Amino acid sequence: MAAERRENEWWRTVNLRSKEASTKVMAAGTALKPMTVEAAEEIAAQEFARIVESHRPQIFRFLLSSLRDIDLAETLTQECFLKAHRNWSHFRGESSAMTWLMRIAINLQKDYWRNRRLQFWRQTRTNAVDLDEASEWLPNGERNAEQQILAREQVAQVWQAVKGLSERQRTVFLLRYVEERELSEIAEATGLSEGTVKAHLSRALGRVRTELRGTR
């Protein structure tokens, strides 16, 4: 969190500098070296590249968990950063870059589902993997075979619960339990109030509990 705050502060400074690049800033009688527009833009581009590098895996993971389609998740991740690059000048640093990017990703995902609903007659090719395949992925820790099977079963049950969630509930659930975002960040990214986020999480957890209880 502290690193993000530092990053935001830094960005606010860069944006400010790029806007006042051609003017000389005088502070307490000391002349600061003026920064040209080109130099400011170059710094901004470098910083954006750094942001892409650091946040790409998280955006991709969120989209992959939402869509269960690797190709589509990659495409939407690229679109997300393209949109972010186009609107970078509008980013004021009021929220963290991650929250801002996540908001763009959520909107892209919403657009995708809306388009799919509207084009229901079209035989769109989908590469979404089924739940069993998605549950296969587990890191090879020091677990024994029995623990691996148990873990896989639990993952499958959580996927089953996620499948039954509404689009909004799923987004909130994934942001909380996969991306481990704070409630305030989720509220900001989704445009919901914290109370609504809590309500969605409670319902989603209820589904997970029901799934787990069902196999006991």
Add this chain to the structure above:
Amino acid sequence: MNWRQDLAGENPELELEVEQALKHFKASMDAWSDVALSRPRTLAKASVRHSWRPAASWALGCLLAAGTLAGAVHHWQETKLAAQKAAQNAAEERAAAARATAQPITAQSIGAQPDNKAPAATTRELSAAQHSASGQDEALLASVDKDVSREVPAAMEPLAQLMDDGGTQ
């Protein structure tokens, strides 16, 4: 992990299981996305696309649409013209019928109304028209009689000539 506070259910055993399941779920997603993100990507050579195909299909589509439109417009115009012609014919027929019925009615109305003092000029015109009409009829009948009487076989022509001469003498 900042979401542990969310798990405050009545059944601690179940909550522990939920926590484990969520942890595994996150670990699974991390592993999957790491593998998917770092997978080797093959760059396929872009195949040469036939650009004329979409152009041809577009042109054909446009042609078809234009043809359909032109046909519809032509049909509409034809229908409109036919309707106009029919209306014109009907109007002419009506006018002719009205003209045909108007003359006798006028004459009858003039003759049938004794109290109605028709102007002398109108009466005169009417009688003159009747006279000229009867004269024309007589002339027509006379010419017809002449034509008919002249139609004699060629062998009888000298006799007819003689009769004419004798008649005139």
